[in-house]
Amino acid sequence: MTTTASNIISSSKKPLITSVSCHRFGNLKENRAVTDEVTAQRHLSPGSGRWTQNKINPERLKPANSAFNAVVRQWEKDCPIAWGKGQRLCYPAKYDAMRAKLNSAIGDAMDVVDETIVAHWHDIVEEAREMHNGDFDPELYPSQSQIRGKFSIDVEVMPMPDASHFDSELQGVFGPQLEALVNRRMKAAELEAWSLIIKPLAHMGSTLANPKAIFRDSLVGNVRDIMNAIPEINFSGSPELAAARNELATFANLNPDDLRNMPEIRDTAAKAAQAMAAKYSAAKRHLELDA
Numbered sequence: 001m002t003t004t005a006s007n008i009i010s011s012s013k014k015p016l017i018t019s020v021s022c023h024r025f026g027n028l029k030e031n032r033a034v035t036d037e038v039t040a041q042r043h044l045s046p047g048s049g050r051w052t053q054n055k056i057n058p059e060r061l062k063p064a065n066s067a068f069n070a071v072v073r074q075w076e077k078d079c080p081i082a083w084g085k086g087q088r089l090c091y092p093a094k095y096d097a098m099r100a101k102l103n104s105a106i107g108d109a110m111d112v113v114d115e116t117i118v119a120h121w122h123d124i125v126e127e128a129r130e131m132h133n134g135d136f137d138p139e140l141y142p143s144q145s146q147i148r149g150k151f152s153i154d155v156e157v158m159p160m161p162d163a164s165h166f167d168s169e170l171q172g173v174f175g176p177q178l179e180a181l182v183n184r185r186m187k188a189a190e191l192e193a194w195s196l197i198i199k200p201l202a203h204m205g206s207t208l209a210n211p212k213a214i215f216r217d218s219l220v221g222n223v224r225d226i227m228n229a230i231p232e233i234n235f236s237g238s239p240e241l242a243a244a245r246n247e248l249a250t251f252a253n254l255n256p257d258d259l260r261n262m263p264e265i266r267d268t269a270a271k272a273a274q275a276m277a278a279k280y281s282a283a284k285r286h287l288e289l290d291a
Helices: 005-011 032-041 058-078 092-118 121-135 144-150 168-209 218-233 239-252 256-261 263-290
Strands: 016-023 028-030 052-054 088-090 152-159
Touching: 016 058, 016 092, 058 088, 058 092, 058 152, 088 092, 092 121, 092 144, 092 152, 121 144, 168 218, 168 239, 168 263, 218 239, 218 256, 239 263, 256 263
Parallel strands: none
Antiparallel strands: 016 088, 016 152, 028 052
């Protein structure tokens, strides 16, 4: 069987570090003439500020911006645990499914760019010409064939760094600090996993504790979802997180109609959910003190 990059990634035992970068048409420009005029009129110091203008009507960019934001939300949903700045962890076995969803969302986003910007670029530029009157600078506007290239979304995937990636000499120099960095961020990832678990459980407890509170079936479904996701967010291999999956089954298997119609079951579930959320919050605080 042919070994592909996808096979290698999916069979990896270590988390993957992913990032999504969105590139869009830069719509702001400085009007130096207005900046100088306002600075002189108000007797401001040089460098106190500058007057910026939109190159095109920002309303024209809203559909594309919304589509690009949807890509980021999809990524954040599939990779809920942050790593470094602008990075998120991905469970290797989920990589193919995550990437397929992202590719689909990116394709949809670029379709929106084509339909709302590229197809209407001539009209958009003419609109900008009228909007800026004598300040219009045609050099700031790419051609219709070039404008699509101003929009793109890049997905990067990297392995978890390890001192073994260095040769023996560099391991001695960088190995200890790399290990400390990975341990620190892995601890932060574990704290974030606890936060994701506590949130729906605490919400269940507070909602059920109010006899008049109306709730959707998702009150239970959200707990079930996070219970099922624990193996995919327990990047540190925490036995406490692993144990939480079994403990959450009690709440994930509750019948929403029973909770609505049977006060005793509702009250018992409310107290149990609150107690379990408190237990997990204490575990998280203990972990924070050790961080």
